[in-house]
Amino acid sequence: xxTASPKDNRWMLLSLFFLLLFLGFWALISLNTKIPSxxxxxxxxxxxxxxxxxxxxxxxxxxxxxxxxxxxxxxxGFTVGALLGIFWGVVLGLNPxxxxxxxxxxxxxxxxSPIAWMPLLLYSxxxxxxxxxLVVIMASLWPTLANTAFGVAHIKKDYINVANILQLNPIAxxxxxxLPAAGPAxxxxxxxxxxxxxxxxxxxxxxxxxxxxxxxxxxEWNNLSLPSVIFAILLIGIVGVVIDLLFSKLAxxxxxxD
Amino acid sequence: xCTSPFCTCPNxxxxxxxxxxxxxxxxxxxxxxxxxxxxxxxxxSREAAVSxxxxxxxxxxxxxxxxxxxxxxxxxxGGAAALGIIGSIFPLDAIKALAQEKSGPPxxxxxxxxxxxxxxxxxxxxxxxxxxxxxxxxxxxQVTKAAGWAxxxxxxxxxxxxxxxxxxxxxxxxxxxxxxxxxxxxxxAIENINGQAITLHKDHKNVKGPQDMKGFTFCVxxxxxxxxxxxxYYLAEGGVDPDRDVKIRVxxxxxxxxxxxxxxxxxxxxxxxxxxxxxxxxAGFIFKLSKELWPGHPCCGFxxxxxxxxxxxxxxxxxxxxxxxxxxxxxxxxxxxDIAAAVSPRNYLNQPLEVVEQVLxxxxxxxxxxxxxxxERIDFxxxxxxxxxxxxxxQMKRWGYLKGEVNYKIVAEQVYLAAGCADLLRARGKxxxxxxxxKYKIMGKEFDPADPEGYIASFAIKRT
Numbered sequence: 001x002x003t004a005s006p007k008d009n010r011w012m013l014l015s016l017f018f019l020l021l022f023l024g025f026w027a028l029i030s031l032n033t034k035i036p037s038x039x040x041x042x043x044x045x046x047x048x049x050x051x052x053x054x055x056x057x058x059x060x061x062x063x064x065x066x067x068x069x070x071x072x073x074x075x076x077g078f079t080v081g082a083l084l085g086i087f088w089g090v091v092l093g094l095n096p097x098x099x100x101x102x103x104x105x106x107x108x109x110x111x112x113s114p115i116a117w118m119p120l121l122l123y124s125x126x127x128x129x130x131x132x133x134l135v136v137i138m139a140s141l142w143p144t145l146a147n148t149a150f151g152v153a154h155i156k157k158d159y160i161n162v163a164n165i166l167q168l169n170p171i172a173x174x175x176x177x178x179l180p181a182a183g184p185a186x187x188x189x190x191x192x193x194x195x196x197x198x199x200x201x202x203x204x205x206x207x208x209x210x211x212x213x214x215x216x217x218x219x220e221w222n223n224l225s226l227p228s229v230i231f232a233i234l235l236i237g238i239v240g241v242v243i244d245l246l247f248s249k250l251a252x253x254x255x256x257x258d
Numbered sequence: 259x260c261t262s263p264f265c266t267c268p269n270x271x272x273x274x275x276x277x278x279x280x281x282x283x284x285x286x287x288x289x290x291x292x293x294x295x296x297x298x299x300x301x302x303s304r305e306a307a308v309s310x311x312x313x314x315x316x317x318x319x320x321x322x323x324x325x326x327x328x329x330x331x332x333x334x335x336g337g338a339a340a341l342g343i344i345g346s347i348f349p350l351d352a353i354k355a356l357a358q359e360k361s362g363p364p365x366x367x368x369x370x371x372x373x374x375x376x377x378x379x380x381x382x383x384x385x386x387x388x389x390x391x392x393x394x395x396x397x398x399x400q401v402t403k404a405a406g407w408a409x410x411x412x413x414x415x416x417x418x419x420x421x422x423x424x425x426x427x428x429x430x431x432x433x434x435x436x437x438x439x440x441x442x443x444x445x446x447a448i449e450n451i452n453g454q455a456i457t458l459h460k461d462h463k464n465v466k467g468p469q470d471m472k473g474f475t476f477c478v479x480x481x482x483x484x485x486x487x488x489x490x491y492y493l494a495e496g497g498v499d500p501d502r503d504v505k506i507r508v509x510x511x512x513x514x515x516x517x518x519x520x521x522x523x524x525x526x527x528x529x530x531x532x533x534x535x536x537x538x539x540x541a542g543f544i545f546k547l548s549k550e551l552w553p554g555h556p557c558c559g560f561x562x563x564x565x566x567x568x569x570x571x572x573x574x575x576x577x578x579x580x581x582x583x584x585x586x587x588x589x590x591x592x593x594x595x596d597i598a599a600a601v602s603p604r605n606y607l608n609q610p611l612e613v614v615e616q617v618l619x620x621x622x623x624x625x626x627x628x629x630x631x632x633x634e635r636i637d638f639x640x641x642x643x644x645x646x647x648x649x650x651x652x653q654m655k656r657w658g659y660l661k662g663e664v665n666y667k668i669v670a671e672q673v674y675l676a677a678g679c680a681d682l683l684r685a686r687g688k689x690x691x692x693x694x695x696x697k698y699k700i701m702g703k704e705f706d707p708a709d710p711e712g713y714i715a716s717f718a719i720k721r722t
Contacts, residue, residue, distance in 0.1 A: 059403040060605035119408075126416030128409075209405040218405055222375055222512045223608040224535065 036227040044227040045234075059219070061211065067239060070201055070212035074243075077136025078197045082190055085141045089148020089189075090174055093182065099149055106149075110142030114200045118207060128208040132201075139200035143192035151185025152178055187251040194247055198240050213239075352444050352564065355571030356578070356678045364573040368398030371577075372410045372419040375403055375607045376511065376529040377617050378450045378558035379423040380597060381638055383607070385584035387600045394580040396573070401606070406510050407480040414563060415441050420570075421562040421577060423449070426642075427650045429561040429673050431482040436659055442564040445642055446578045446675040449558045449585060453617070453636030454485060454548035455533040456492070458525035459518055463543065463626065468496025477509040477517070477526035484548075484557050487653040489527040492551055494719040495701050500657075501721070518542050529557070530617040530636065531609050536625070538613050543625025547635060552700040554639075556646045581640065582682045588638035594618040641683065642674035645695040645707035652710040658721035666710045 023038050030037035052064030092099040114135045122131045155178060163177040179186070205214025213236055220228035355361070369391070373379045383401055385391050391399035402419060404410035411432065414422040429443035430436075458465060465471065471493065478486040486508075490500040500506055509517065511532040517523045519541040526532075527548070536542035548555060560581050567574040587593055598618045602611045616622035620635035647670035654660045676694035683690050695707040705713055714722060 056603070057605045058400050060603070122412055122416075126412075126418075128413065128418060207405055207409070209403060209409055219403070219604070219608055223604075223610075224512055224515060224539065 036230060041227045041230045041234075044225075045231045048228075048231060058211075063216065063235070066211060066213055066216050067235070069210075070205065070214070071239075073132060073136060073205075073210075073212060074194075074197055074201055077133050077201075078140045078194055080133075081137040081140030081197065082144050082193060084137070085144030085189065085193065086148050086179075086186060089145045089186070090152050090178060090182075092145075092149040093152020093155075094178070096153065099153060106142065106146060110146060114138040114196075115203050115207070118204065122208070128210055132204045132208050132210045132212075135200055135204040136197045140193035140197040143196055144186070144189040147189025147192070148182060148186045151182030151189075154185075155181040191244070191247055191251065194243060195240070198236075198243060202236060351568035351571065352446070352574065352675055352678065355567050355574050356675075356681065361572045361575050364395050364576045365570040366420070366573050367396050368400070369396055369420040369573060369577060370418070371399065371401045372404045372413050372422040373401050373606075374407065374410060374423055375609070376558075377531055377601075377607070377614065377636060378453055378529050380601055380618070381449050381581060381584040381588045381640075382423045382560055384588065384597050384600045385580055387606075388584070388587075388597070390580045390584040390587070391577070393583070394576040396576050396580060399577075403606075407483070411438060414443075414561070415439070417563065420566060420573070421560060424559055424561040425480055425483040425485075426556045426559045426646065427482040427484065427487065427654065428480075429559065430647055430650060430669060431654070431659070433673050434660065434664075434669060436654065437482060443561050443673060444564045444567060444675055445559045445561040445673055447560045447581050447585060447640035447679055448556045448642045448646070449560060449581075449638060449640070451554045451556055451637050451639050452547065452549035452634060453557055454488070454527060454529055456489070456525060456527045456545045456548075457518070457533045457536045457542045458545045459521055459523070459542050460540070460625065461521070462524060462545075465545065468493045468498045471496075471524070472498055472503045474524035475505040475507065475522070477507050477514045477523055477528065479508070479511055479528055481508060481659065482654070484555060484650070485527045485529070487650060487657075488548055488551055488555065490657055491653065491700065492527075492546075494717065495703070497719075499719050515539060515541060531607070531613045534613050534616050534622055535609070537623055538610070540625075544622075547632070549634060552698065553634075554637075555700075556642070559642065560640075578678070579682060582679065582686070585638045585640040586686065586688075591619075591633055641679055641690065642676050643694055643696055644670040644674050644676050645698070645705075647674045648695070648707040648710050649698065649700075649705055652705075652713050655710075656714045656717060656720045656722060664710075666707075 026035075026038050029035055030040075048063045052062045054062040055065065092102060117138055118131060118135055121134050122128060125131055125134065159177050159181050160173075163173045168176065201212065202214040202217065204210070205212040206218040207214075209215060209218070213232060217229055217232045217236075220232065371382060371386075373382050375383075386399065386401045391397075404413060404422075407425060407428070410419075410422050410424065411428060413419045414424070415432070415438070424445070426445070426448060429445040432438055432441050432443045434440060462470075476489060478489055480486065486506065489506065493500045493504060498504060507523070509523075509526075511526075511528050514523065514526045514528055515532055515535050518526070518536055519539060525542065525545065533544050537544060548557075562574075588597060595615065595618075598611060598614045601607050602609055602614045607614060617636060620633040621629070621631050622635070624630050644667075648666045651660065651664055651666050651669060655664050674694075680690040680694070697707070698705045703716075714720060
């Protein structure tokens, strides 16, 4: 298969070309419609990014502070969701009978948008901050759980046999054999979870009025300020990519080959 | 018989426990003499005395001064239970808190108050930057922006905020458990009167009245809103059935403007600045101000769980005073320009100053090429007339939001603290009549708060 060699940097030029093409199209469309032009968005972006950490009271904070709130919510929710997902994934992966019995429920639950849970969660926990966190947990739980269970269930029988011969206790068996063997599947699940959590966080914050990037989108939408909304869209995308890259780097360190 | 708990005649019985069946609240009762002999004289603190007097007044009001039935009732259920029953009907704790002449320092100074970014809530919002909360000892009180009415309702019920900006039907609906779990709420003050409008898409400039609106899609901000009630009333008066001949959707106001621009909807009855915003965005025009339907109608209010007045009576009193002051300040035309500048920034309304000024000053382009000057486009008046509550309940019943028997007067008096607000207004030199039930003329049709059922029956279009 022909792949670009690491030294071949022409793809960067191509990328730049696509970017310019996109901006050109955008500028052309904005000339004939009321969609804000790239320049007006850049101007708004400049204003927001010039003072990212101002604090004008509980309803108006700088974009840096708001991004911080979202990232904090993401890491807290993702950590809890991932731990729960891995734990139950291992339990189900090692118990084929239980896995089969619960699988239909898991499939139904993971098909539900975490935002759909929001009114019910808010009604039961009665705190919008905790609700937003639970939405993130819900979003990050299922992909990790399903992937972990699948990975654990498909570990080579030899590994388990060796562990049994060595008479490892159950905890050592999980830590030394099961988790490393299912590692790639788990990491793939975690990556999907991270993406899902980031996608869920924006509408959750917008609906709940919890400070963060979602709140920013909603507040600017209230003012029908489309340049600000487009700026927020771009920022959310870029932050999402950065998170994904960092996560891939981390995952690279955990990867192994048979 | 002396019916006033505040009377100063020497043999007043207002300070005896009204929940003791052995006690007579009338001044000449035989039972009273007996009870007085049997009981050592108690020294009441002033606070306890006022509290007692309030309870007596309410008990007398409930039993209409009929001491016989009061005693019979108390003997049957017991004093403590009676206090509970009557307390569950009347906002006893709120009234007690207000009757205390001197109040101590607020139990909580840094209150959290939820608001929706619309001009209706101007007094609640501007009271923070313009220092009205701080002036009444509530330094550190902050207003927090909520994303929508369902959200602010849940914030208030879950006590994530202490008090909240609400649509005037919301505390009634909450107390009755319509559209939510029943939670007793009180509304000490109305915020704005008037200030809403029917906005139509610019293609509908030839529309004259409801008869031309069949098949339209309208938006309102919430089911339990004056917007929904007024739009339904307006359409039905013109022979258009709001449930069958048009579509009415609940949509957040900024989305209404976006939808109007896209011509997904034909119009809306919404709070400002979103009517003026449609003109500003060249998407629509102001068809009719809500004051043309019912001059002086209530819209938004300042509400809180009834429990707040009980657990924090001093904070309750302080915030009530701050809100009444702020609302009166907003009602003065000369202050409106400063207020518009205070509430427009991103922390509060997040709207162009120009649009907020057009709304608050009442000098605005209507989208049809006219520049209108109507200083009463929006006004601010805190008085929560109980007849307003009865009208709202009558319309909730009319359109099927309330089923079965509605005890209009009791609900109105439990939720709308007219007497408390009237006292604060009188203390500020305003004259307020003693009767908190007024008659209204809405689109030429009279509403008599004494006969809400007859009023509902008089409509041709209804869901009862």
